[in-house]
Amino acid sequence: MKQFLKRGLAVLFALLVLFGSITLHTIVQSQHYSRLINYVGIVRGATQRLVKLELENRPNDPLIEYLDGILNELNTGNGEYGLPLLEDETYRQNLYELSRMWGDIKEMISSYRSADENEEALLDLSEKYFEKANDTVFAADEYAAHQTRMLLAICAVMLLIMLLTWLFIFWAYSRKLLLLENTNQKLNDLTRRDTLTGVYKLEEFKKEAQHLLDEGPKDEMAVVYTDFSDFKYINDVFGYNYGDSILKKYGEILLEGLREGELCGRVSADNFVLLLRYQEKEEVAARQQAADWKIIQFMHSFYDRQSVPTCCGICCVGDVIEDLKIDGFLDRANFARKTVKNGTKQNYVYYDDSIRRRLREEKDVESRMLKALEMREFTVFYQPKVELKTDKIACAEALVRWQSQDGTIIPPDRFIPVFERKYMIDRLDQYVFEEVCRFLRDRLKEGKQVFPVSVNVSRLQFYNQDFVQRYVDIRDQYQIPPELLEIEFTESIAIDNALLMARIVNRLRQEGFSCSIDDFGKGYSSLSLLKTLPIDTLKLDRFFFDMSSDPERDMAVVEGVIELVHKFRIRTVAEGIESSDQVEDLKRMGCDFVQGYVFYRPMPEAEYAQVLDS
Structure with a gap:
């Protein structure tokens, strides 16, 4: 991606140079065309002045030489006036006829001076010459306008290409920034997660959970505290590697079961906590039971179907009268879980009035x-x-x-x-x-x-x-x-x-x-x-x-x-x-x-x- 962006910037720079060159060329050519049209106009006007002077018996040979120089440069492109040589067929045809007529005018002037030609014939030829000069000016002007339009079209295309190139580079760079941001977020997320199980570390879980609780509504949220009834048995009998594989798999199962706006974290060892949403309270225990059944099935696939059950305490946020932070809800879910450890027959216990009384007694003792x-x-x-x-x-x-x-x-x-x-x-x-x-x-x-x-x-x-x-x-x-x-x-x-x-x-x-x-x-x-x-x-x-x-x-x-x-x-x-x-x-x-x-x-x-x- 970095190499691609460098190449894109190089292309954009080249396009800028090319666009600038074409624009400069367009300006210079426009100046040349304007100069040429101006000089064709001079030929038209100066010829009329020359004829007028001749009719007034005031010959002006320098003017004739001046007009010869201009017409010669218009036809050849060589001369002192810096006139361009146009390759337009209409213009060239008009210029050719104009040059031929200029030769006729010069001959007629010479005859007029020797009294061999009358002034009506000279005036008639002068009028025709004027019209042809006009046609030549119009042809040059049309050619210049056409060339300018072509150059402007090229400039527009170049500008569009530059704009598209810039937009593409901007998109690619933005995409790169987005990828970097996503990568940074993923790396940041990895530092916040438990390396073995992939769930949040406890402190990160509490931060995220508190944020969700603050956003509300709380009535349909539950905090779950779960662990295995005797995970030490697994580690002691089958080894820590097998125990770690169970915890890793359990983390995967819990993460797969999360819905939008739900969280999972690891407290320590085999203790996990969750923040779940529900419509009916019974749904929380049912979902957790389904997850626990999957881990039991996983354990059954090893070591001749040996497994240990889980113990789960559930605290529905809406059932708690006090205004608590996440730590308070975790304590209550954990307290409910301990009633399972202490001999409750069911493995999924909701925090209720009886547990609340016991918790109050414990707080009183504390x-x-x-x-x-x-x-x-x-x-x-x-x-x-x-x-x-x-x-x-x-x-x-x-x-x-x-x-x-x-x-x-x-x-x-x-x-x-x-x-x-x-x-x-x-x-x-x-x-x-x-x-x-x-x-x-x-x-x-x-x-x-x-x-x-x-x-x-x-x-x-x-x-x-x-x-x-x-x-x-x-x-x-x-x-x-x-x-x-x-x-x-x-x-x-x-x-x-x-x-x-x-x-x-x-x-x-x-x-x-x-x-x-x-x-x-x-x-x-x-x-x-x-x-x-x-x-x-x-x-x-x-x-x-x-x-x-x-x-x-x-x-x-x-x-x-x-x-x-x-x-x-x-x-x-x-x-x-x-x-x-x-x-x-x-x-x-x-x-x-x-x-x-x-x-x-x-x-x-x-x-x-x-x-x-x-």
Whole structure:
């Protein structure tokens, strides 16, 4: 295109030069034609004057020579007057006859001077000569006019060609600019999109979505928040390349399903958000379900029809009373999605009054939790663990409860997720740990009996570089023997980053803490963790002991796990045990400890102290 434009400009320049040359030539030729016509007129007038002078007996031979010179130059094109030689046939014929008649006039003048010719004959010839001179002037004028018209026509054509060339160059240049602008827009659009899936990055999605919301109308718009129910399973079992291929395909499917004025973006990992338009609200879930069915079909084409379902939260903008920005609608759609994750049977949930109430409760927790920490509204409950060999308390787990100043008990499942989302769970963990240390110190000072206590730490703690040192400092501040404290973390934390977990567990054990894995069996457990992590205790999740269609099979799994971990010299704790039959089964299997309502419920510190004292 650049080469083409250069050539076009060169052609345009050449046309300009040619047009200028032709125009200049036209002007010069016009001047020449005017000069020629003028001199033919001189011949006509001067001849009449010559005849008049002769009739008055005033001969003028210089005038005759002057007229001879003009006529000679008109016929030959050579002379001192710069007269052009016209090639027009009519003009040439008239000029020829005019020249012949001029010769006759000169002969008649000569005869008149010698009195051989009368004046009537001279006057008659002079009149005929005048008429022929007129014809010659008219012929020259017509020729000049014709040539001028031809040159003007050529100029007009050249001007038209120049105009068309300029318009073409302008079009080509404009097209090039448009292509460059489109290319820049595409490049700019690429920088705004997620490289794997092709959908908008979150911040870009929010900008575009807010713009569409501001344009309105909002009543027929919905924000959708969707992800896969357990995408980690896909990555762990089939590999990250396969996981990425699913995300890429899902992005393509979502983009293909968009209509005018709709958007799609990626939050992170397998989380996607959409802004959709609808006529009926049910249409939103139906469209999303159709898209999800396509990705499930895609997954079914690999690995023997293995797939994971999606979870989708939908917030219809018109259903929200508050005047919100896009972040607010995303929060509500995400909140609806989490109800799917928390056990809702349907995979597509609309944000409604019940979810709105839960969101308000969460916002209430969020607004109060900092002050609640300062006011020490959080209390530690203890649930003893019973050693099955002796049927006596051997240790306990510290659990946190929130008792507000008005006496209301807020359950952990309402406030712990909020602390996690607001990245404040580490403060709550340390609060509980310090309360446990204070309790143990008080009893040790009084010389009373104490048992080891396990405290939970959240996922966030393990990404805090000074986490271990901070816990060591708190323990040493209260002068608690290391063997009385156990750090408990969930199985999911260990699976997410086993290498980091191994380093931290080693560091904790070097500092004297014992370590345990909680909720083993709740997710996709990996027995390789038992080889990788130098833990002291494994807590079997209540999942193993819930009612099922095949309890014998469940117990066989439990017995196998207990037997295996004992070979690694790891103690076992069965959680959530509620019946004596389960206790007997666990004794037979060799389980070390039981924690559950069958022996003790979680109890406040004072009540736990009484149990220890008794």
